[in-house]
Amino acid sequence: MITDKDDRVWVSNPFGRNPEDKPEVRDGLLLEFPRPAGTNAAKLCCNLQNTLWASYLQGQLLALHGRELPDWYALMNSSPAARAALFQAMVREGMLLVHVWNGQVWQEAGFFWEVGPSLAKDQVLWLDLSNIPGENLRVKLESTAGFWMINSVVIDYSPEAELIVTELLPEQARDHLGQDQREILTDNDGRYYVMPAVQDWAELVFVAPPLRKGQQRSVVLKSSGYYEIHVSAEGEPQRELVSRLMAEPGAYGQYTLRMLNQHVRTALSKVE
Template sequence: MPLRPAAAALGGVMLLAACTTWVRRAEEPSSLLASSQMRELRVTRRGGGQFLLRFPFITGDSLGGTLVHSATESTRITIPLRDVQSLEVRQFSKGRTIALAAALGATVALVVSATRDEPPPPPPPPTSGPTSFSCPLVYSWDGVRWRLDSGTFGGAIMRALQRTDVDNLDYAVPRDGTLRLRVANELAETDHLDALAVLAVDHEAGVSVAPDPAGRLHTIGALAAPVRATDGRGTDALARVRDADGWNWESSLSGRDPARDADVRDGLELAFVRPPGARRAHLVLDGNNTPWSSYLLGSFVAAHGRATQAWYDSLNAEPALARATGMRLAREGFLAASVRTASGWRPQGMFWEAGPEVVKRQVLDLDLTQVEGDTVHLRLESAPAFWLVDRVALDFTADRDLAVHELRPVSARDRAGRDVAPLIAAADDRYYVLEPGDAAELRFRVPEPPAGTSRTLLLRSTGWYRIHTPAVGEPDVATLDAVARAPLGLSRASVVRLNAALARLTERTQ
């Protein structure tokens, strides 16, 4: 199974932390916060003790903000100003920025660069900051600790786009017949969870199970690695996509001209040895979206300005129009797959948005009947900087029989102890609504698998989310019209912003 690092919000926080140094400020807290807007302070108390305070503010004679305890726990606090000994703020470091951009990936660096000068939202803030948008996050209890295991129904950014998503639970381990999950909203959005269930799938030993973008389940046998892989600029990418090792392929960012079609698209071309007589194959992708794609989604919504609510209302009132709008964006931002035939490249489907938090395995069923020769040539294509690809492989075995057991939660309680199980028992438009910082723990009774079989656990969730963007100012009609109507409009808009962020990052490191 793929490695599943929490690579998005965490990666951005890591890069921001490592690209900066803490600098002590002599001003009084009230003067410091009045003169500049900032996302976090390092606070030292009189008498000892130091902590990080996100989205700080002054209220009366106290300093307030969000105190982060862990990846899933945070508290809004206030402390008397008289108890504050010193405050420190972050300052960009040239050397650290260059080193960490290389280590963590260029797209994370660009998000930091693109948002560095933007004002923070008013408190109370989400714990992951205003540039992260995705979907509810699901953690699995592995018997020792909580592990981030899934991001659900990515791309469903309004009620009209509600969808059902299926994802592998790689870290979920039942103990004494009980499986524990935690669903949490840690991002700048409001999540609407309509239904959630665990699928316990029994199958023969030696195979695994993974979903396709429509949620259908497929068995995966022996995986064939590519023998060649190059990106859109002809650079060798084989070592990056041959194994699920966390060493991802991502787009080369520099030197892209938004006026050239070749520069506003990117992806991979791969070659696989085709077994004699093979007419079908499973295309297996271990990958996820970049933080840049999440940032661009938020920028697109924010471009509606004070008309944001009217835009949502109009699309929710016409679901067909909403789906057409979503599909137009999907054709550019999702990862499209094609195989080469005698008559040219033939589309085989698209890998759905996976979110930037964890690596997700998805499967597409390939039709090879029109492929000639003993080599399968495959093309993956999207907008530049939208995808991180860890592994691409083919499985030439047929689907095996599966026994699927749908498990509903036997208990589901939020942090206040409220029973939310009835709200997520079925897709019936009775939603468990999660604001930033909300979470619930779910428990499932899991039967023992039959003797001689193996079991895979998957999550099936249904819902939608609304990302939080400032609904202020006049709509950016030029940008919205270009994205909606111009050929490759989303891709061109992304490259324009990529170039601006690259220029800003270069200025800071000179």
């Protein structure tokens, strides 16, 4: 199912799980690859996508701040410690964690950051195998149940290729109103092209150099920015719940399963 990029996708299934049973809160895949002798590094190449459920839950988590949501955003913008704590919790609960088997325990090897639910994306993680024994490489992919879809996974042991990297600035950058945004988008200087509505867009034009003889070309978009989820900042803040979800491993997964099970019960009650 996951050996090729095709229309077959492994989907983490959150249904029918007991949120009070911590092992059921997590889900993932155990993979094993043949390993050539003498290889001390590898590239784990995955075609990944997040579920709509995972995307929906981001808004639900923000809504727990209630009327204090603007204050929370201000804290994230001003406090490196608060941002670091949020980052740690996001990785632990929501990202696709990667572990490799070192012969005794599962060893942390990194993670894949969220890619969103709109389309699958190719992601690559470099693995250090210098202290990993064996003729086979065992890899575990794991996250909170219901968050990830995996189309394909392959391992690449080839050495790093010599690449010619050419960075290009946009020759043109016009938004949907015809306004020139090139000056704003040329430098990473803290100025942003702001798109407050989903209907907003900009078109960027780059002039590519001639393709070198005997070589192939890949195109990578290098960008920086951020987005805000549109959530109504109303109601009482659930400070204690938010603190526990951020601090306690697995608590967020339990929270999401309880919410899902309640949605299922409500839906079934309407058809009975």
